[in-house]
Amino acid sequence: MNWPDLSMGGYGFYVWGSYIASLIFFVWEVVSLKQRKKALTQQQQQSSKPVSPPVLRGSINETTS
Amino acid sequence: MLRWIVWRDLMLAWRRRADMLSTVFFFVIVVSLFPLGIGPETQLLRTIAPGVVWVAALLASMLSLGRLFANDYQDGTLEQLLLTPQPLFLVVLGKTFAHWIVAELPLVLIAPLVGVQFDLSRETLWILFLSLLVGTPVLSLIGSVGAALTLGLRGGGVLISLLVLPLYIPALIFGAGAVEASVMGTSPSAHLSLLGAFAIVSLLFSPWATAAALRISLE
Amino acid sequence: MNIYKYASPAMFYPIAGKLIPWFAIPAALLFATGLFVGFFIAPTDFQQGDAYRIIFIHVPAAWMGMFLYVLMAIYAGIGWAFNARLSSMMASSLAITGAMFTAISLITGAFWGKPTWGTWWVWDARMTSTLILLFLYIGFISLQAAIDDARRADRAGAVLALVGVINVPIIYFSVQWWNTLHQGATIRLLQKPTIRGSMLAALLIMLAACWLYSVAVVLIRLRCIILEREQSASRFAEVGV
Numbered sequence: 001m002n003w004p005d006l007s008m009g010g011y012g013f014y015v016w017g018s019y020i021a022s023l024i025f026f027v028w029e030v031v032s033l034k035q036r037k038k039a040l041t042q043q044q045q046q047s048s049k050p051v052s053p054p055v056l057r058g059s060i061n062e063t064t065s
Numbered sequence: 066m067l068r069w070i071v072w073r074d075l076m077l078a079w080r081r082r083a084d085m086l087s088t089v090f091f092f093v094i095v096v097s098l099f100p101l102g103i104g105p106e107t108q109l110l111r112t113i114a115p116g117v118v119w120v121a122a123l124l125a126s127m128l129s130l131g132r133l134f135a136n137d138y139q140d141g142t143l144e145q146l147l148l149t150p151q152p153l154f155l156v157v158l159g160k161t162f163a164h165w166i167v168a169e170l171p172l173v174l175i176a177p178l179v180g181v182q183f184d185l186s187r188e189t190l191w192i193l194f195l196s197l198l199v200g201t202p203v204l205s206l207i208g209s210v211g212a213a214l215t216l217g218l219r220g221g222g223v224l225i226s227l228l229v230l231p232l233y234i235p236a237l238i239f240g241a242g243a244v245e246a247s248v249m250g251t252s253p254s255a256h257l258s259l260l261g262a263f264a265i266v267s268l269l270f271s272p273w274a275t276a277a278a279l280r281i282s283l284e
Numbered sequence: 285m286n287i288y289k290y291a292s293p294a295m296f297y298p299i300a301g302k303l304i305p306w307f308a309i310p311a312a313l314l315f316a317t318g319l320f321v322g323f324f325i326a327p328t329d330f331q332q333g334d335a336y337r338i339i340f341i342h343v344p345a346a347w348m349g350m351f352l353y354v355l356m357a358i359y360a361g362i363g364w365a366f367n368a369r370l371s372s373m374m375a376s377s378l379a380i381t382g383a384m385f386t387a388i389s390l391i392t393g394a395f396w397g398k399p400t401w402g403t404w405w406v407w408d409a410r411m412t413s414t415l416i417l418l419f420l421y422i423g424f425i426s427l428q429a430a431i432d433d434a435r436r437a438d439r440a441g442a443v444l445a446l447v448g449v450i451n452v453p454i455i456y457f458s459v460q461w462w463n464t465l466h467q468g469a470t471i472r473l474l475q476k477p478t479i480r481g482s483m484l485a486a487l488l489i490m491l492a493a494c495w496l497y498s499v500a501v502v503l504i505r506l507r508c509i510i511l512e513r514e515q516s517a518s519r520f521a522e523v524g525v
Contacts, residue, residue, distance in 0.1 A: 002324065002325075002327075003324070004323045004324060004334070005328075005334060008333070008334035008335065008337065009328065009333040009334040009335070010333075011333060011334055011335035011399045014335055014338065014395045014396065014398060014399045015334065015335060015337050015338055015395075017395050018338045018341060018342070018391070018392040018395040018396070019338075019341060021388070021391050021392065021395070022341050022345070022388045022391075022392060025384050025387065025388050026497070029380075029381065029384055029501055030501065030504075033501065033504045033505055033508065034504075036505075036508045037504065037507065037508050037511075040508055040511040040512060040515070041511070043515060044511060044515065047515070047518070210443070210444075210447060214427060214440045214443060214444060215427070215430070218430045218431060219430065220426075220430045224426060224427065224430055227419070227422060227423045227426050227427075228423040228426075228427060228444060230419070231416050231419040231420050231423060231448075231451075231455070232447065232448070232451050232455075234416060234455055234458065234459075235451075235454050235455055235457075235458035238458040238459070238461065238462045239458065239461075242461075242462065242465065263454075274443060274446075274447055277443055278440065278443050281436060281439040281440050281443065282436065282440065284435075284436065
């Protein structure tokens with residue numbers, strides 16, 4: 001194992017730039033999904049429907065009334 | 066039935082001749098913009114001509130796609146056409162053919178005139194005409210799929226562009242490539258053959274996809 | 285056991301929820317491992333110096349972009365052919381992640397091109413095809429965003445995705461042709477360096493990491509889509525539509 005040259009032989013901007021750009025995408029995707037999920041579950045609770053699982057018509061856990 | 070559809074669409078288009086003319090004018094204006102933006106140097110113009118004319122043709126055909134189904138959709142005729150016992154494939158083929166005659170053929174005919182602005186040789190102008198003649202059916206056919214998918218949606222022309230322009234790229238590469246080959250003195254036959262192959266394949270498959278898309282949009 | 289009941293979005297929802305950590309955590313671990321191998325174990329390349337280390341994110345991202353598009357088309361096609369809502373929702377969920385990987389591949393490709401070949405953007409066959417793939421993703425996403433009715437959006441997306449996936453080889457072939465014509469017989473740009481064992485290992489680990497990450501993220505988004513549709517459906521029911 002060799003400790004990597006952090007400046008990447010002078011190419012540091014390009015190498016670290018790539019990874020940081022990619023990281024920004026990954027983080028953005030996960031964060032925005034978490035926010036979307038949170039907003040949806042809050043709406044779910046507020047409309048006072050059973051919290052989980054959502055009941056879709058024709059699904060196996062729909063109770064006949 | 067096919068003949069009837071084509072004839073009907075042609076008659077309807079004739080009543081709105083202005084639309085047909087505006088497509089041609091758009092094409093001519095866009096082509097003229099490039100020398101204005103780039104500079105009048107003849108050698109340079111000869112080099113960019115194939116790409117410029119072809120891209121202008123792409124854009125002009127895309128603008129006209131909205132008209133392919135929209136009018137019939139709005140007055141309910143399209144739904145009626147879907148209900149006839151005639152195969153939808155034929156209806157689509159007829160409308161697309163009529164659209165090609167009205168929207169694309171004028172471009173094909175005027176392209177050599179426009180090509181003169183770029184100091185192209187007579188041989189090259191002929192190849193330009195030929196490449197567009199073979200290539201524009203591909204544009205109409207692939208474009209009809211986009212038109213059918215976006216029927217009645219807001220976002221109109223821009224949305225169709227997003228869907229259809231990536232799919233136009235092979236036709237652009239070989240169409241413009243044929244003209245470029247001619248400019249450089251090599252044979253354009255390989256390009257034109259491939260373009261012809263695209264035309265035949267899209268003729269066989271696009272109307273089917275467009276018919277499926279129409280059913281989806283009209284449900 | 286009736287496995288088809290899991291094809292219902294409502295039934296799959298809790299299962300997806302349980303699956304997510306099983307993909308998310310290994311993904312994080314594999315990312316860490318892959319980067320470790322790529323930076324600490326793989327040697328410096330003879331030709332490209334340390335700049336080549338970009339491939340450890342560039343190549344997996346490119347592959348994921350392409351693979352997810354095909355997968356998206358398959359799910360969309362199945363959703364359309366069998367009227368399976370969950371399958372269509374899966375396709376919609378895949379689209380954004382696939383587009384994102386394609387974008388990462390383009391950006392990292394640019395970062396790789398500048399130090400090695402001098403320009404930020406290079407019109408070689410691979411980069412150009414990847415750009416067109418991004419356009420195809422954008423088309424799919426825009427079309428579905430423009431259609432309000434969920435089922436119409438699913439089916440229209442399926443037609444577009446299938447037309448797209450059939451066109452991808454044609455587009456790739458055309459771009460290859462275009463590129464060789466305009467480049468002549470000179471250097472093939474953005475060529476990968478000669479792969480040594482540790483480099484390949486890092487590459488494959490990162491690819492596995494990206495794949496696991498994709499599964500986790502797509503499942504999270506799928507659950508959001510299921511909730512959104514269920515909520516709008518119940519809103520319709522309340523109004524009496």
